[in-house]
Amino acid sequence: MPPELLDATFAALADPTRRAILKRLAAGEATVGELAAPFAMTQPAISKHLKVLERAGLVTRGRDAQRRPCRLEAERLRDATEWLAGFRAFWAGSFERLDDLLADLQQGDPR
Amino acid sequence: MRATETLTVETPAPREIVMTREFAAPRALVFAAYTRPELLRRWFGPHGHELVECEIDLRAGGVWRYVVKAPDASTMTLRGVYREIVAPERIVGVETNEDCEAEDGTGTASTITFDERDGRTTLTHQLIFVSQEIRDMMIELGMQHGVGQGYERLATLLEEQA
Numbered sequence: 001m002p003p004e005l006l007d008a009t010f011a012a013l014a015d016p017t018r019r020a021i022l023k024r025l026a027a028g029e030a031t032v033g034e035l036a037a038p039f040a041m042t043q044p045a046i047s048k049h050l051k052v053l054e055r056a057g058l059v060t061r062g063r064d065a066q067r068r069p070c071r072l073e074a075e076r077l078r079d080a081t082e083w084l085a086g087f088r089a090f091w092a093g094s095f096e097r098l099d100d101l102l103a104d105l106q107q108g109d110p111r
Numbered sequence: 112m113r114a115t116e117t118l119t120v121e122t123p124a125p126r127e128i129v130m131t132r133e134f135a136a137p138r139a140l141v142f143a144a145y146t147r148p149e150l151l152r153r154w155f156g157p158h159g160h161e162l163v164e165c166e167i168d169l170r171a172g173g174v175w176r177y178v179v180k181a182p183d184a185s186t187m188t189l190r191g192v193y194r195e196i197v198a199p200e201r202i203v204g205v206e207t208n209e210d211c212e213a214e215d216g217t218g219t220a221s222t223i224t225f226d227e228r229d230g231r232t233t234l235t236h237q238l239i240f241v242s243q244e245i246r247d248m249m250i251e252l253g254m255q256h257g258v259g260q261g262y263e264r265l266a267t268l269l270e271e272q273a
Contacts, residue, residue, distance in 0.1 A: 087120060
């Protein structure tokens with residue numbers, strides 16, 4: 001899996017609601033309505049989470065205009081537990097913060 | 112994210128981990144961010160984590176110590192001794208954390224190099240562990256520290272799915 005997608009995957013998995021959505025989809029496809037019910041969340045709220053999961057490639061949406069079922073991409077989830085993934089996650093987060101600091105310093109951050 | 116700002120982590124030899132990352136800044140600045148506690152506190156540790164203690168004695172034979180606090184308030188301590196410092200190109204030392212120390216106290220050899228080209232810096236961090244077992248264990252620990260509870264729940268999710 002390309003490193004930037006791995007980072008997106010971990011960011012997607014960092015949220016407990018999204019992990020619960022994946023757990024539900026591991027048991028089979030579901031529509032947005034079916035996913036929202038157990039969480040007592042609105043469909044737009046669930047859709048926001050689904051967008052994050054789709055961007056990470058963990059979930060795909062069916063084309064059936066009526067139902068558009070959500071589907072877990074199991075292969076992607078397995079890739080995320082690849083051996084080096086956690087080690088990378090520790091450092092990738094730090095380096096993103098370092099990017100921000102370096103940008104601040106070069107813009108004449110007074111701190 | 113641009114491709115050049117992607118972190119690469121490789122295991123080129125059984126006892127090694129090598130990380131490579133490019134930064135949009137001159138190396139004097141990246142080196143400063145790596146060696147000044149007031150700057151390290153602003154970036155070291157994953158998102159949501161905080162470098163709560165940072166002591167650095169930047170000279171050959173000097174010691175350094177970082178304490179990283181996770182969102183769940185658990186802490187992780189990293190320690191080491193510098194062997195060679197060539198500003199702004201290179202930091203060489205030995206990391207001596209309890210988790211990856213050999214029984215005789217030898218630690219992990221660490222070499223960090225800062226190479227600048229066209230105002231951008233390529234950072235390379237090479238870690239050589241005392242054994243493959245300890246390297247592998249550090250990677251496992253990285254799993255836990257890197258994503259904390261999220262990883263354990265992910266592992267559970269996969270087991271249930273299998």
